[in-house]
Amino acid sequence: MASGNPFFDDLQSKPEVIDPPQNEDILDGESVNDPTQPTTKPNLVVSSSVRELLECPVCLNAMYPPIHQCSNGHTLCSGCKPRVHNRCPTCRHELGNIRCLALEKVAASLELPCKYQSYGCVGIYPYYSKLKHESQCSYRPYSCPYAGSDCTVVGDIPFLVAHLKDDHKVDMHSGSTFNHRYVKSNPHEVENATWMLTVFSCYGQYFCLHFEAFQLGMAPVYIAFLRFMGDDNEAKNYSYSLEVGGNGRKLIWQGVPRSIRDSHRKVRDSFDGLIIQRNMALFFSGGDRKELKLRVTGRIWKEQ
Structure with a gap:
């Protein structure tokens, strides 16, 4: 807008904002419990070593099935496998199509608090339901309007x-x-x-x-x-x-x-x-x- 010609009586003109990207990182294809219904179990503590096992070494996000591994046992998520051209990011061995079923079963046994716990969510969710719940959690923060x-x-x-x-x-x-x-x-x-x-x-x-x-x-x-x-x-x-x-x-x-x-x-x-x-x-x-x-x-x- 031209300088000296305000659009409004009481507010200076501002450029239009570009919308921030929406989080669409939602688990698909898994059979999970109703994510809107938290369990009533007490808050569980999962050791940092277990959390590290479930963290993809490439994108650093939590891994969900199928979890891939190389012949040396190093793991990564399915989304990052094509990004590393089928080479293990840890030892550089060829990945092949080996699936880490043991780690997937470990993940299935976990129950974790919602990441919006500090905003007031007290629910505890199975590992494979947690991501979907967080995408819909009523306690998740709002973006500036x-x-x-x-x-x-x-x-x-x-x-x-x-x-x-x-x-x-x-x-x-x-x-x-x-x-x-x-x-x-x-x-x-x-x-x-x-x-x-x-x-x-x-x-x-x-x-x-x-x-x-x-x-x-x-x-x-x-x-x-x-x-x-x-x-x-x-x-x-x-x-x-x-x-x-x-x-x-x-x-x-x-x-x-x-x-x-x-x-x-x-x-x-x-x-x-x-x-x-x-x-x-x-x-x-x-x-x-x-x-x-x-x-x-x-x-x-x-x-x-």
Whole structure:
């Protein structure tokens, strides 16, 4: 955006953030117990030597079947075998197709705590269920929902609220209604899309209101949507509405806030929000249709 022409009244323009990669390292093809049901056994201590045995020497991740070994007994995971061109990374002997069944059985006998134990998860899980559980664990940290910079901060909700306020200088509001005015002197510029993020506190929860300009095919459009700072099952307990208009016309959107587990880009690309064509936005702005002046109002409510 051109210097001296702020997109918004109360926030400087920021470049759009690229979504961090999602963890898709989930065990496939194994018969495991329900990962959502932790055992009630006391916390078990597994010696460091056993953990080292199950650590791939190439990628340093935990190994899952099939676990390969060379003729000297050195092991590595199946994912790294092609990376070392079928040569043992420890002794350089040819790997062949030897499978380390003994180590796979050792792994099957282990039960370990979730790696998000420090965030509050108290479950103990079989070795082959642990990875799948961790990909779905309700205690796993959230990514920072700020979309105006390449922020890699993760944490629980109270930590992220403080982070947004202190580090990103996000506007924080209390209450379930809002009335925001978005201004841009040159609405024909939609490249290097900029965002506005406002955090609302209501019903004992936190919500993020986003506003962005982006290119939809050949047409420049604006989108506004709400995200819930929590998991999707909680987000479904709330609804919100957005309204924008002018010159006797208005557009109204009603929806359910998306969890911040879904990235801002994913929400935008699914068009799950109030979308305003640029021509309509300029019509709402009045005047000579050369300057964007949009007022977006809305409210959040809890479903009974």
